[in-house]
Amino acid sequence: MPELPEVETVTRSLQPIVGRRILAVEIRGARILRGADPDRVAVELVGRRITQVKRYGKFILLSLGRSGYVVLHLGMTGRLLLGGEAGKHTHVILTLDKGSLLFDDSRQFGSFEFSREFPARVAKLGPEPLEIGSQEFALALKSHRVRVKSLLLNQSFVRGVGNIYADESLFRAGIHPLALSHRLTAERARGLHRAIVDVLSDAIDAGGSSISDYVDAEGRKGFFQVQHRVYQRTGEPCVVCGSPIRRLLVAQRSSHFCARCQKR
DNA sequence: ATCGGTACCTGCACGC
């Protein structure tokens, strides 16, 4: 579900919890803690005040003053919900001094971790695509010899781009997903960066893409899915040239593209 | 040191 635009939308909708204090922690599904001891996590969190909610790529960090961070990743199906009823897949419930925060995740690929320090997993991420310059992006592309689609999905290259927005960006840039990163001209590389910025910005404006179950912390769906030009449109006519959108596997992920508009 | 492939988990749509 969640790539940069969805995680950004969730982060924005979570701002009401800034300044709130954690009164109680209920952990129903320990898998989401990735091996940490549930009791210890609870002890670390209870009584802390949430001082900031910030996104890094696809991660959300809740700062707890100087005590540390709650490090959240939504995986494929994770949801953070303000209030509401706990369900079958609710793994963590934070009771706040006003309201509550639920972490829901049917596939359990997400994670809920506590870290005393700024987390290494987050520190290792590549730059934010919306902050890096096109020139810098083009140079970085040159230093890798891989399929460009794989590179876009690599979070240590740029953080936050996932399968939907990689496909949509490559389409807008007219670049084939199998194109080799180091073979792209600087101009096409800069064009790809512009396409990424455009797609991500448009998607954030639309509140993200709700393919099946994505909603923000207030339960609102996103609307960017109606603007997808290639993602999950296999067989449909290309909006530019009319030839059918094709699908192939790159890095074991479905990749949707127009063979006529997107060149290697 | 980088890679591509596989594993992790649940739910849904589809064909038979």
Added chain:
DNA sequence: TGCGTGCAGGTACCGA
């Protein structure tokens, strides 16, 4: 109705 198959926004880890 039920069963098997394939697919789904994610990353971690393995061996080459």
